[in-house]
Amino acid sequence: MIELASNSFPNETYPNLSFMLADARMLPFNNQFDIVFSNAALHWVRDHRPVLSGIKKCLKTDGRMFLQMGGKGNAASVFSVLDRILSEKKWQDYFSGFEFPYGFHDPELKTYPLDKDGNVHVGMVRLEVEAINKPA
Numbered sequence: 001m002i003e004l005a006s007n008s009f010p011n012e013t014y015p016n017l018s019f020m021l022a023d024a025r026m027l028p029f030n031n032q033f034d035i036v037f038s039n040a041a042l043h044w045v046r047d048h049r050p051v052l053s054g055i056k057k058c059l060k061t062d063g064r065m066f067l068q069m070g071g072k073g074n075a076a077s078v079f080s081v082l083d084r085i086l087s088e089k090k091w092q093d094y095f096s097g098f099e100f101p102y103g104f105h106d107p108e109l110k111t112y113p114l115d116k117d118g119n120v121h122v123g124m125v126r127l128e129v130e131a132i133n134k135p136a
Contacts, residue, residue, distance in 0.1 A: 024045055026050070027051075027055065029054075030057055031058070032058055032060070035064050036055050036064075036066070036067075037065070037067075038067045038068065040069060042067055042069040043070035043074070043102055046101060046103040048105065069103075070102070071104055071105060075104065
């Protein structure tokens with residue numbers, strides 16, 4: 001993905017863009033960005049506190065963040081099928097000790113305590129999307 005993005009948007013043509021691989025829990029930036037945007041990625045992180053702390057650190061004063069991710073109940077039907085499969089004896093050895101690395105959090109949770117100096121208040125909204133071309 002990084003290679004594709006770098007090749008598609010070369011630095012010679014797009015000097016304001018750069019692409020790098022980094023752990024979202026350990027962002028290496030300080031006071032550099034006006035906005036942080038993440039789409040459909042952060043539900044892969046169980047504990048969002050280090051991510052939010054890093055975003056807070058990398059944003060300029062009055063910076064904003066827009067994060068979209070799966071929330072509690074978002075993949076309930078998928079997890080239901082997985083739970084049923086994983087309970088079958090023939091699959092148990094393959095998944096021994098396996099834990100799902102997902103952080104599908106409840107949209108009612110509004111505050112993530114980050115450190116002794118304060119909190120980042122995060123408003124979450126659950127969006128229900130209706131299918132555009134559903135059968136009549």
